[in-house]
Amino acid sequence: MALRRPRTGEPRRGSASSLLIVGLANPGTKYEGSRHNIGGDAVRLVAQRRNATFQIERRQRAETCSFTSARGIVTLSIPTTFMNESGASLPPLMRRISITDPGTVLVVHDELDLEPGRLQLKVGGGLAGHNGLRSIAGVLSSNEFPRLRIGIGKPERKEQVTDWVLRRPTGAMRESLLIDTNEAADALEAVIDFGLEEAQRRVNAARRD
Numbered sequence: 001m002a003l004r005r006p007r008t009g010e011p012r013r014g015s016a017s018s019l020l021i022v023g024l025a026n027p028g029t030k031y032e033g034s035r036h037n038i039g040g041d042a043v044r045l046v047a048q049r050r051n052a053t054f055q056i057e058r059r060q061r062a063e064t065c066s067f068t069s070a071r072g073i074v075t076l077s078i079p080t081t082f083m084n085e086s087g088a089s090l091p092p093l094m095r096r097i098s099i100t101d102p103g104t105v106l107v108v109h110d111e112l113d114l115e116p117g118r119l120q121l122k123v124g125g126g127l128a129g130h131n132g133l134r135s136i137a138g139v140l141s142s143n144e145f146p147r148l149r150i151g152i153g154k155p156e157r158k159e160q161v162t163d164w165v166l167r168r169p170t171g172a173m174r175e176s177l178l179i180d181t182n183e184a185a186d187a188l189e190a191v192i193d194f195g196l197e198e199a200q201r202r203v204n205a206a207r208r209d
Contacts, residue, residue: 022078022106061081
């Protein structure tokens with residue numbers, strides 16, 4: 001999707017935001033480039049495109065940055081906790097940026113139940129055994145938050161799942177993951193520029209062969 005808009009400046013820290021986008025990932029170099037980190041990687045790419053610089057917020061247990069879009073101020077966040085504690089960063093961050101509605105918290109995550117090359121924007125639904133989603137749902141006391149699901153597919157055997165999500169793919173699979181990361185960032189920019197409903201129409205109809 002070619003959905004770029006001209007970039008605008010970054011606001012002062014602490015400004016009220018209209019949208020919070022949370023990219024799920026495990027911290028540390030050990031997990032960089034893994035399938036499980038694709039949510040965080042897509043959010044980091046959006047920050048690069050929007051000329052926004054992440055700051056480590058120790059109190060909020062996340063890296064965050066904000067920028068101004070045509071539809072309001074957007075805050076990006078990547079928790080610095082491990083995946084199963086992803087929700088811990090949300091309460092102090094949401095207070096700081098004056099967000100109270102789970103419907104304005106968009107969570108970006110890897111999805112075993114979608115094949116590579118597929119993206120899905122949805123609101124609510126089950127947690128599909130994803131520990132990051134479970135942590136966030138617990139903190140928000142709701143499953144009714146929007147998600148960008150990034151397909152990573154499944155290995156042949158169930159016992160291979162841990163290695164599948166945590167190890168870095170190589171070769172053609174690595175190149176495919178990079179393409180998926182870019183397309184996920186495109187999808188996030190569609191939400192930022194056009195709103196969730198229009199982005200759903202565009203993103204959910206698309207498929208890369």
